[in-house]
Amino acid sequence: MPATKTAPPAKKAGSSPLLSLWKAYNETTSTRLKTIDSFLVFLMLSGIVQFLYCILITNFPFNAFLAGFASCVGQFVLTASLRAQVNPANRNEFKEVSPERAFADFALGSIVLHFFVYNFLG
């Protein structure tokens, strides 16, 4: 997630809040969540690239764009959901969802998502 922070607040907040944010993030986040975050960053970059390609060059096979872009977005939000569920800080919010259950849900959702993506791609 860190890479995304630079964009919107840079205009207003200056660098000091960001620095502290980065610091806090590094300190309090477990490696596991960092794995998730790096995955999220990858997905976000991939989505941005596709979106730019669509806007700047062509959106002609619109269904392909939607499929590609939606696969990024969908995977992103599913992963973000997983992140929220396994985050120990959120334990009390997800009483019924254990991390294992969360991962199973995540895998199921992703598989369904990819099924529709490939159905829509061609």
Add this chain to the structure above:
Amino acid sequence: MPLAYSLPSNLSPATVTNTSSLLRIISLALISGAAIASRLFAVINFESIIHEFDPWFNYRATRVLAEKGFYAFWNWFDHTAWYPLGRVVGGTIYPGLMATSGVIYNVLHALNLPVDIRNICVLLAPGFSALTAWSTYMFTKEMKDESAGLLAAAFIGIAPGYISRSVAGSYDNEAIAIFLLMFTFYSWIKALKTGSAFFGTLTALFYFYMVAAWGGYAFITNMIPLHALTLILMGRFSSRLYVAYSSWYAIGTLASMQVPFVGFQPVRTSEHMAALGVFGLLQIVAFAELVRAHVSSKQFQSILFGSVIGIGLLGALAFGGLTYKGWIAPWTGRFYSLWDTGYAKKYIPIIASVSEHQPTAWPSFFMDLQFLIFLFPAGVVLCFRELRDEHVFVIIYAVVASYFAGVMVRLMLTLTPVVCVAAAVAFSSLLDTYIDPVEPEASDAAASPAEGTSAAGAAAAASDAGSSKKAKKAAAPDPGVASGILAAVAPSGSGPKSRGIFGLDTRGLVVFNALGMLLFFVLHCTYVTSSAYSSPSVVLASTNPDGSQHIIDDFREAYYWLRQNTPEDAVVMSWWDYGYQIAGMADRPTLVDNNTWNNTHIATVGKAMSSSEEVAYPILRKHDVDYVLVIFGGLIGYSGDDINKFLWMVRIAQGVWPEEIQEPNYFTPKGEYRIDDAAPATMKNSLMYKMSYYRFAELFGGNQAVDRVRGQQVPKTGPTLDYLDEAFTSENWIVRIYQVKKEDPLGRDLKAANAFANGKKRKKSKPLSRRRAVA
């Protein structure tokens, strides 16, 4: 705590749990049975037949699916509909219904149960109503508890508001859509409660099914975002909401685009933008929450402030820009007509001409929902008392659906489930309060009245008049009682259950009253269902003087005449209402049908019907029309005939050809709509008038002919037809079929040819008059 009446104390908790769950299962089974049984009136009173209009198309499509397989169905181009334009059926329908029947058909055949596809289609709606009852039970269980769930299931099972669209034979999208609607909502609530991506995915999958099944999916598309937005605004954002909504939206939207009829609409039209907007908002809020978790609140606020404003502005600009550039379609006319009830009449007469698009009349609320309609507000108020996330949902649903049900008769259907849920919550609160001194028995005790309800469905006929009278008396003071209950319940809160009711007499009175209400509800539902909602409208029933039933079967008589006596490619023109039936029963190409996608084509038919023969004939020939079919009720008083719909034809035609067709020409100078001697010439010369009253006066053998629908006297010398031949008139004259004449072989216009054939002397149409030569 003192008990009002003694409870058996020697029961182990396990026994109680087991018994209550057993009772629940039995109750649900009985409710399902009652739900199915009460929908079978149509089959018993008439026969196993597809009803009305749209179901005929669905049935026909299902037959194609069952015979030719799914791929052929997907690519089905129906060249007999909208002749000669044809209809790309695969891309213009919601295939969910047909696919469901197709799957059932194939499964049954794989099990060596050779069931006729028609019976599957006829019985699909009752079958799904049982599932609806079950999903309503699940939904209500999330709201309150099992006992309320059972009540809700019983209510939805027999509520006429839902039965009206799901009797056996009413093979329409709504038949399965209400089940899908309730199950989608249930899994949404479940996903929201648990924060599980699994239920989110399930919501998305059922949402997909719903999209594939009914155009009303837009209701879900906007309800869930509205709910999410309300929760955010109430400051109830949680990661659970994020998980539930994101997983639903991401998968559901992508899935919904797989349906060809929907296509790219979810990213292109305004109706779907709310869901997208809320999705974006959730991402921002979630991100903000994440950041807050990591930094101090002051810094956070500065970051938050900047980013929220920036992103908000950006989003609004993007939406406006995209709409402006035409990337996002503005709202459609059908959508506007939901906000402005007069809109459709002004701009889209086709929509306004459909009776189920009219605003709802007040009595129909009571007719369709009976006592549920006044328990409904009580239930909503009870939701306010607890106001958990799911209660917010019910409240929003109730408000939105009430509005829509008021705007359009048809949307009564979406209101019915929430009324049942809310009423069940209220009713079970009442029973909870009055029956149970001890909490653990709640479900058990509430289950039995529910069971009684369903059992009463079967036994309703048996109950004697005396008891129903009592029930009536009991039902009368209901509102007072209900508010009294509210007042009694309100202060008690959710603390220890110290409901201050003592004495068996009070309890007995109230409970007896309540049971009376339930009983009366059952009687009402049974009566309404059997009398009002079970008519197939293809077959009409009337009563003979001796009280026995007389079946009027003119429609099928005429359609089978067409099927037997005309060439297979004979094009039949009729008003669009009958298009699906002609295609389904007569199997002949039609010009227009109930899938009213092409206004111009409909207006063309309207023009042909409302112009004189000379003007209509070229139109008929151009469209290769061989037969024209009109519905005429003047002989037996069937009021839904074409003369009564005629003004809509005129209006729709006028919308396209304002110079040639003008509505005022069809009224008398006093502004009356008449068909007797005083009818204006335009009216009398119109093809529709001529076809309806052709030779009608002869039937009365010199007596004054009377049109029984309009109650007017028909002129003794009826209209003459030059360009059409009467081909068939059904027993009661409801359906009249005319054959369009071919061009005259001698190249004369048919009027002249007809005059010649009748031996009339040619008038002075010739350039040189027949004079004697001067000697």
Add this chain to the structure above:
Amino acid sequence: MRFLRTLLFPLLALTSFALARSSTGDSVLVLLDPSLKKENYSIFFGDLEKKGYKLTFRSPKDTTPEIIKDDVAQFAHVVVFAPETKTFAADVTPQSLVSLLSKNMNLLLALSPKQTPLTSLASEFSLILPPPGTPLISHFPKRDTPATLIPVQPPRAHHVISDNLAPVWFSGVPQSLGHNPMLIPLLNAPPQAFASDADSDSGADALVEAAEKSGEGLWAGSSLSLVTGFQTLSNARATWVGGVEMFSDEYINKEISKGVKSGNRDFARDVTAWTFQESNVLRIDSVEHNLVNETLPGETYTINDQVTFTAFISKYDPEIGWWRAYSDIDDMQLEFTMLDPHIRTSLPPVEGEPGMYAVTFRVPDRHGVFKFNVDYKRKGWTYLTSTSMVPVVPPQHDGYPRFLSAAWPYYAGAFSTSAAFILFVALWLAGDDRELKKNKGAKAE
């Protein structure tokens, strides 16, 4: 196909009379008024019988033999030589004569200056007759015959009438033609001729006056027709003759000038040949349509397909009494129609394939029910009409181009997401054990 069938079926059925000279049958009913002696027309009738026609004679007032028995036509052709008969039997009223045409019987009708039921029938054929009692008169060229007996030059370069016929003797009533395109003038009046009371020229003034009143001009000049053919939409033919004497032995034998025989006999032969469907009879044997490079006919076509339409046309040859492939039509057109013609193209004959006409075109980018329409109507020739319906459908759901090069970033995006997902799952599951241990360790602490 329906129209084609209705067109072809009677023709095919009737051509089974292989001996007949006509394409529709050889039985002829002659309604001969008793006042016209059969002997006076012996050459005309003899010529017909020589050609192979079976003639049945009947007086217009007789009721037998019936023309139509049990709704079945008993004759292929009817000759009505009753120009002065005022009352006819019930089955030869004007109405029933029209119904004979719709049963594809051919009519040869003779008119006279007298007012008869046939006069009113003529107006149904868009023929406008002068007032009763006004035959055609011409004072030119100077000759020793009455002014009403006129030598008329038959038309040159006419599809129906042979070239270079000698002038024919005519006496009778002219017809002015209405706007009906089905009319074919077979013999036009000489330019100097006009219709008038035959007794004297003085009556002409009344005619002029009447003509001016009705604004129609004078009954005069070469626009008047003397013998008029009419072909109905169903290809039945009816010929109106201004005077029955044309066919009489007397006129046939009368010399036009010294040593030159009149053309009446040849003219009568041409007129009957046309009327009885011997000459100028065409038919469409069959039509086919198929995708280019395929031979089986298509049931449906997809938009933008290349489609070939083929028609086989033959012409009736009275010499052999059978049909011959006919390739001489060069102005036939094919329309591909849905409400309006979307494509209109010429349908030229194929070289080396007698009787075959073919064209290949691209189906328009519009789905719907289209019709291949051939509608060839030329004066004097059988109308050729053929309609075959075919649905044009949009491409199948897998008929669109897939896997476009422009979309590769999207494909890459989707596949990379899937790959990353699998990688992530693998990492997660691999990391799970460590994590669990860590957790356990943490718990132990």
